[in-house]
Structure formats: C-alpha cells, structure tokens
Amino acid sequence: xxxxxxxxxxxxxxxxxxxxxxxxxxxxxxxxxxxxxxxxxxxxxxxxxxxxxxxxxxxxxxxxxxxxxxxxxxxxxxxxxxxxxxxxxxxxxxxxxxxxxxxxxxxxxxxx
Amino acid sequence: xxxxxxxxxxxxxxxxxxxxxxxxxxxxxxxxxxxxxxxxxxxxxxxxxxxxxxxxxxxxxxxxxxxxxxxxxxxxxxxxxxxxxxxxxxxxxxxxxxxxxxxxxxxxxxxxxxxx
Numbered sequence: 001x002x003x004x005x006x007x008x009x010x011x012x013x014x015x016x017x018x019x020x021x022x023x024x025x026x027x028x029x030x031x032x033x034x035x036x037x038x039x040x041x042x043x044x045x046x047x048x049x050x051x052x053x054x055x056x057x058x059x060x061x062x063x064x065x066x067x068x069x070x071x072x073x074x075x076x077x078x079x080x081x082x083x084x085x086x087x088x089x090x091x092x093x094x095x096x097x098x099x100x101x102x103x104x105x106x107x108x109x110x111x112x
Numbered sequence: 113x114x115x116x117x118x119x120x121x122x123x124x125x126x127x128x129x130x131x132x133x134x135x136x137x138x139x140x141x142x143x144x145x146x147x148x149x150x151x152x153x154x155x156x157x158x159x160x161x162x163x164x165x166x167x168x169x170x171x172x173x174x175x176x177x178x179x180x181x182x183x184x185x186x187x188x189x190x191x192x193x194x195x196x197x198x199x200x201x202x203x204x205x206x207x208x209x210x211x212x213x214x215x216x217x218x219x220x221x222x223x224x225x226x227x228x
C-alpha cells in the first residue's frame with residue numbers, strides 16, 4: 001500500500017502567479033486534509049474533504065485559495081495571485097474514518 | 113478551543129542519553145485523541161502514536177514510551193538511549209470531534225538534536 005503522495009515537491013513562483021498542487025491519498029481513504037506549515041511552526045488546518053465533498057474550511061483559507069477533490073480520489077489546492085506570505089509547506093493527509101492521519105511529503109512553496 | 117503547548121523549543125542530548133519531550137494540551141471535549149509525529153529534515157510528518165482520552169495506559173514501543181496523564185493534561189514522550197537518527201522535530205497534536213472534521217491541532221514542535 002503506497003503512502004500519500006504530493007506533487008510537486010518544490011515550487012518557486014513570482015508574486016501574482018497562480019499555482020496548483022496535487023495530493024494523491026492512500027487508496028480507499030475517504031477523508032483528505034490540507035494543512036499549511038510555516039517556518040518554526042506546527043501545521044495549521046486549511047480544509048478537509050469527505051469523499052468529494054468539502055466539508056470544512058478554516059479562516060486561513062482566503063478567497064484566493066480553492067481546493068477540489070473530484071470523484072473523491074486525488075485533490076488539488078490552487079492559490080491564485082500568490083503573495084509572499086503564501087510561502088510555506090503545504091501538507092496533505094488522508095485517513096479512513098477520521099482516525100489517524102497519514103501525511104504526504106509536502107509541497108514547499110516559495111513566492112518571490 | 114483546542115490548544116497544544118510544547119514549551120521546549122530545542123533540546124540537545126548526547127547519543128545514548130534519555131530525553132523526554134513535554135506536551136500539554138487544552139480541550140473542553142471529553143472525547144479526544146492525542147498524537148505524536150516526527151518530522152525529519154526531509155519534511156514528511158511520520159506518525160508515531162495515537163491515544164484516545166479514555167485510555168490512560170502508558171505505552172512502550174522499543175526505545176519510545178509515552179506517558180499520558182489526564183490530571184495534568186499532559187502527554188509526554190520519552191526516547192531511551194537516543195540515537196543520531198532520532199534527530200528531528202517532534203510534534204504533539206490533538207483532535208476532538210467538535211464539528212466532525214477531526215482536524216489536528218499541533219503544537220509548535222520540539223527540535224531534538226542528538227550529538228554523536
């Protein structure tokens with residue numbers, strides 16, 4: 001059973017550009033979470049999906065952020081009009097039934 | 113509201129020493145879960161343990177042990193006979209089923225450096 005995968009692992013972009021990240025959860029895991037981690041901090045919850053439904057979004061998820069999980073499999077997180085403050089590690093996790101969350105390797109975003 | 117406090121920002125120990133990482137949590141929920149994750153330099157969060165609020169038994173797994181005390185709202189993690197490979201940032205986390213999301217609330221982490 002493969003773990004959670006994320007793509008790309010690193011992304012450098014210029015301020016104002018749009019970026020999209022992908023997460024492939026562990027197969028058959030019905031819940032998928034996105035977190036953001038800034039330097040020296042613990043991960044912070046952004047949003048989660050149960051199957052294809054996005055059930056909760058934190059206040060950290062501004063209007064420039066959008067997430068999807070079509071067909072309840074992989075998920076994408078898009079950031080529009082990136083700002084320097086968006087520079088962070090974006091982590092994806094999946095779980096079956098809401099118990100232990102297993103994390104992917106993350107996508108490191110640097111906005112210049 | 114959920115909160116996790118890891119007061120130790122950084123700890124350095126010499127190889128083979130024992131080390132305890134502290135975690136104090138706050139929640140008003142009676143049902144909750146506590147976790148420890150390890151984050152090596154590669155960045156991936158590695159799951160170590162999960163305890164639920166009704167199970168206060170301490171647990172040992174090899175060189176790792178965990179002490180859960182509801183009376184002091186603490187869930188401490190001890191590494192016995194530390195090794196260089198234990199060097200990482202360790203996060204304590206809490207989830208409670210307030211809204212059904214069961215999202216994790218993390219502490220700020222403790223960076224452990226094991227010196228050979």
